[in-house]
Amino acid sequence: MSNSTDTDDKAAEIRRLMATEGSAIEENTKGFNEKRKQAVTGLENYEELRTRAREIKEDAIDRLPELIEDLRASIEENGGHLYLADDAADANRYVREVVAEENADRVVKSKSMTTEELDVNDALEADGIDVVETDLGEWVVQLADETPSHLIAPAIHRSRESIADLFAETFDPEDPPETADELTGFARERLGELIRDADVGMTGANFVTADTGTMALVTSEGNARKCAVTPDTHIAVAGVEKVVPSTDDLSPFLELLARSGTGQDLTAYVSLLTPPVDSPTLDFDDDETPLSERDSDREFHLVLVDNGRMAMREDDQLRETLYCIRCGQCSNSCANFQHVGGHGFGGETYSGGIGTGWEAGVEGLDTAAEFNDLCTGCSRCVNGCPTKIDIPWINTVVRDRVNRGEAPEGTDFLVEGLTPDEEPGGLDIDKRLFGNFETLAKLGSATAPVSNWLADTAPARWALERVAGVDTRRDLPEFERETLVDWFDRRASTVPDPTREVVLYPDVYTNHVQVERGKAAVRALEALGVSVRVPSVPSSGRAPLSQGMIATAEDHAHDVYGRLAEHIDAGRDVVVIEPSDLAMFDREYERFLPEASVERLQAHSYEIMEYVYGLLENGADAAALRGGDEAVAYHAHCQQRTLGLDAHTVTVLEDLGYDVVTSDVECCGMAGSFGYKSDYYDLSMDVGDDLAEQFTATDTRDREVVASGTSCLEQLDALLSRRPTHPIQLVAPR
Amino acid sequence: MATTTTTLSTFEDALDSLGVDCTRTTVEAFATTLDGIVRDPAVGVPLPFNIEYPESVAVDPTAADLERAATGVTPASLGVANYGSVLLPSTADGTEPVSLYPELHVPVVRASDVVPGLPEAIDHFGEVAGDRAESTIVATGPSATADMGALVLGAHGPETVHVVMLDE
Numbered sequence: 087m088s089n090s091t092d093t094d095d096k097a098a099e100i101r102r103l104m105a106t107e108g109s110a111i112e113e114n115t116k117g118f119n120e121k122r123k124q125a126v127t128g129l130e131n132y133e134e135l136r137t138r139a140r141e142i143k144e145d146a147i148d149r150l151p152e153l154i155e156d157l158r159a160s161i162e163e164n165g166g167h168l169y170l171a172d173d174a175a176d177a178n179r180y181v182r183e184v185v186a187e188e189n190a191d192r193v194v195k196s197k198s199m200t201t202e203e204l205d206v207n208d209a210l211e212a213d214g215i216d217v218v219e220t221d222l223g224e225w226v227v228q229l230a231d232e233t234p235s236h237l238i239a240p241a242i243h244r245s246r247e248s249i250a251d252l253f254a255e256t257f258d259p260e261d262p263p264e265t266a267d268e269l270t271g272f273a274r275e276r277l278g279e280l281i282r283d284a285d286v287g288m289t290g291a292n293f294v295t296a297d298t299g300t301m302a303l304v305t306s307e308g309n310a311r312k313c314a315v316t317p318d319t320h321i322a323v324a325g326v327e328k329v330v331p332s333t334d335d336l337s338p339f340l341e342l343l344a345r346s347g348t349g350q351d352l353t354a355y356v357s358l359l360t361p362p363v364d365s366p367t368l369d370f371d372d373d374e375t376p377l378s379e380r381d382s383d384r385e386f387h388l389v390l391v392d393n394g395r396m397a398m399r400e401d402d403q404l405r406e407t408l409y410c411i412r413c414g415q416c417s418n419s420c421a422n423f424q425h426v427g428g429h430g431f432g433g434e435t436y437s438g439g440i441g442t443g444w445e446a447g448v449e450g451l452d453t454a455a456e457f458n459d460l461c462t463g464c465s466r467c468v469n470g471c472p473t474k475i476d477i478p479w480i481n482t483v484v485r486d487r488v489n490r491g492e493a494p495e496g497t498d499f500l501v502e503g504l505t506p507d508e509e510p511g512g513l514d515i516d517k518r519l520f521g522n523f524e525t526l527a528k529l530g531s532a533t534a535p536v537s538n539w540l541a542d543t544a545p546a547r548w549a550l551e552r553v554a555g556v557d558t559r560r561d562l563p564e565f566e567r568e569t570l571v572d573w574f575d576r577r578a579s580t581v582p583d584p585t586r587e588v589v590l591y592p593d594v595y596t597n598h599v600q601v602e603r604g605k606a607a608v609r610a611l612e613a614l615g616v617s618v619r620v621p622s623v624p625s626s627g628r629a630p631l632s633q634g635m636i637a638t639a640e641d642h643a644h645d646v647y648g649r650l651a652e653h654i655d656a657g658r659d660v661v662v663i664e665p666s667d668l669a670m671f672d673r674e675y676e677r678f679l680p681e682a683s684v685e686r687l688q689a690h691s692y693e694i695m696e697y698v699y700g701l702l703e704n705g706a707d708a709a710a711l712r713g714g715d716e717a718v719a720y721h722a723h724c725q726q727r728t729l730g731l732d733a734h735t736v737t738v739l740e741d742l743g744y745d746v747v748t749s750d751v752e753c754c755g756m757a758g759s760f761g762y763k764s765d766y767y768d769l770s771m772d773v774g775d776d777l778a779e780q781f782t783a784t785d786t787r788d789r790e791v792v793a794s795g796t797s798c799l800e801q802l803d804a805l806l807s808r809r810p811t812h813p814i815q816l817v818a819p820r
Numbered sequence: 821m822a823t824t825t826t827t828l829s830t831f832e833d834a835l836d837s838l839g840v841d842c843t844r845t846t847v848e849a850f851a852t853t854l855d856g857i858v859r860d861p862a863v864g865v866p867l868p869f870n871i872e873y874p875e876s877v878a879v880d881p882t883a884a885d886l887e888r889a890a891t892g893v894t895p896a897s898l899g900v901a902n903y904g905s906v907l908l909p910s911t912a913d914g915t916e917p918v919s920l921y922p923e924l925h926v927p928v929v930r931a932s933d934v935v936p937g938l939p940e941a942i943d944h945f946g947e948v949a950g951d952r953a954e955s956t957i958v959a960t961g962p963s964a965t966a967d968m969g970a971l972v973l974g975a976h977g978p979e980t981v982h983v984v985m986l987d988e
């Protein structure tokens with residue numbers, strides 16, 4: 087709900103995180119992201135491995151109850167214990183009992199997000215147990231009494247200096263460690279002593295194989311190895327979703343996990359433990375018995391945790407979350423995460439794009455609702471997920487459920503009538519406003535230019551901010567009186583003997599606001615010998631979908647398909663200017679339309695520059711377009727890049743003689759309505775600054791700026807003094 | 821298992837890019853080779869190969885010896901060529917702690933036990949895990965952390981790894 091106090095709090099918290107943790111997070115996540123891209127490019131069978139990993143997870147989650155019973159048999163045959171815990175309290179009770187039975191004073195732990203989820207440390211500490219995190223990052227977080235800010239790198243928000251300060255404050259050492267080497271040495275020594283005489287070792291598990299009772303632990307430091315074999319008792323805690331059928335299933339995950347997360351080929355250690363392990367028990371005070379003569383009398387407990395997961399398994403929309411192997415890629419590749427980190431873009435335990443799914447399933451919708459808005463649906467994480475999870479979709483589903491949750495008390499009547507959607511009354515006003523942008527745009531064009539003057543008056547902006555959370559620092563879109571469809575209707579098409587027929591899809595923005603780029607597209611297509619139609623077609627549903635209004639978006643999908651199907655049957659190609667709308671056809675429509683329909687639509691839809699590229703490849707005369715030797719700086723749209731359609735624009739421009747430099751940021755920061763919202767304006771501008779920096783560098787600052795997406799164009803307009811245009815406007819004959 | 825020369829050179833290259841030294845030796849030259857590699861005090865796990873340890877290595881140490889040791893020598897059951905990994909079986913005579921605690925770890929792997937990729941190594945592991953409930957560590961380079969603001973080698977485990985590849 088966008089009342090102004092909430093907004094102030096949220097915006098202030100985001101500003102605080104950007105200022106305090108932003109720079110460390112940004113440097114680290116961007117580093118991981120770059121290394122990941124290189125690492126997967128070097129992996130020949132990357133896509134094959136992803137497909138295999140996905141299949142294994144789908145099958146494992148499908149057969150989970152049966153696999154858990156197989157696993158129980160394997161573990162018990164090996165001499166270990168398996169406990170299936172219903173929830174956090176149940177798991178903690180079991181762990182406390184085991185620890186009490188061992189008369190343990192100290193438990194040493196290696197990194198485990200699942201134990202974070204359970205708050206095991208608190209439960210044990212309440213019994214007077216000394217609980218020590220031995221992963222260096224996790225130890226830092228424990229000392230500072232913080233929570234992990236990243237799935238795999240818990241202290242990623244801290245700089246070396248701040249860790250040095252923390253150690254100095256906590257331990258007051260004579261010779262305070264400062265360099266990374268010294269800090270590591272200091273931590274190793276302290277923790278080494280604590281591990282040496284610990285009574286119980288606790289670890290997580292990345293995968294557990296039902297056929298042999300083997301757990302795979304993927305680590306780098308060696309502390310997990312020490313925790314598992316130094317004390318005589320080993321407790322492993324893992325979510326039920328970690329079970330896979332067999333050891334045969336491990337290698338695809340192992341080959342993908344480190345590459346996807348940090349860009350390493352493999353981490354230093356993959357422990358494949360089939361406990362209780364044969365290694366001798368260790369008593370470092372024993373100077374008599376050779377290791378081979380010591381016993382290997384070890385206790386092993388695997389605590390498999392349900393805590394909401396079995397219900398997620400039954401949930402058709404959230405189930406995919408269980409395929410997550412927690413590599414952290416969807417955090418590293420996310421522009422918003424790169425700027426605020428997991429303390430902003432995260433819940434009780436889990437962070438980043440998939441954090442929403444985990445928190446919704448494990449903690450509940452309320453926790454997920456707190457950070458779910460930070461996923462803008464840009465889809466940059468999608469192609470890098472090792473198990474092919476549609477992370478933006480999970481965020482959309484959760485947003486939809488949050489919308490349908492409690493009806494906040496509010497002023498819904500203010501936007502009533504402007505918002506003919508399918509959504510329930512409880513929907514936040516900002517979401518309802520942006521989700522019904524098409525209706526607003528129609529009204530805006532019909533009453534332009536008066537609507538533009540009025541909207542820009544101080545009282546109107548004040549009201550928009552107060553009621554709908556639209557930040558006053560943003561320029562509002564200016565509606566054109568004459569829409570693209572109206573303009574087109576009034577002119578006669580001029581292509582005599584067309585090579586092809588095209589339906590130019592009049593997306594809301596092109597139709598009502600950026601009408602010029604639509605006209606340019608018509609001119610370019612006609613110049614290339616194509617006959618064009620611009621029928622009135624409803625908006626794609628992208629706007630409501632991005633607000634989590636799934637039912638409304640689905641209605642749009644049916645209407646759009648209904649309007650376009652006949653054109654497709656008549657042999658016409660559908661050409662789309664706005665990449666986020668094409669992405670709807672290509673991705674989300676798969677969830678709304680019958681398979682045959684969506685395949686037909688996809689097979690005949692093209693992005694405008696992709697289409698121009700195809701025409702030129704097939705013999706159209708490039709001389710009909712405007713070439714030039716100008717230097718341009720090009721920013722592709724996030725969803726366009728996910729679809730792999732950015733290269734076409736670059737090729738067309740280069741073939742026409744332009745000298746092109748491209749940006750390499752994941753997202754411009756605007757992301758549809760996101761940058762308009764007062765809560766997120768600062769974050770949006772901070773993310774945008776990366777792009778601004780690239781386009782104001784020595785070799786780019788004099789270049790003409792072109793961008794494919796509506797949002798990107800608006801954001802670039804706000805960030806730069808040059809006015810950006812769509813590439814089709816650059817090449818279309820005037 | 822037939823290990824081709826390409827597999828071995830892939831293994832050596834992968835170790836090299838991990839910053840891990842690799843010395844190839846024969847049964848006869850093993851003791852002398854190892855002598856030149858270990859740092860004192862050195863401890864070792866009995867090797868399931870037909871070779872003799874040099875005097876410099878205390879074989880089958882106590883836990884206290886292990887804690888004082890600067891070098892741990894252990895067998896590796898397999899090498900993985902493309903990653904430069906070695907598989908360290910968790911044996912009852914202590915391969916796991918001996919490969920983990922000292923600052924220098926020297927895994928000894930037979931050239932004929934180097935397999936091309938991870939799937940082959942995991943296949944092999946799958947058999948022994950099923951039959952004998954074995955455990956193993958796939959170790960790739962020295963222990964490492966980036967948690968303290970920069971990459972540091974030698975976090976909780978060894979700082980240096982030196983592979984000895986044995987031709988039998």
Ligand code: SF4
Pocket residue numbers: 237346409410411412413414415416417440467470471472473474475477
């Ligand atoms: S959702 Fe995919 S990318 Fe994100 S952490 Fe999980 S496995 Fe990695």
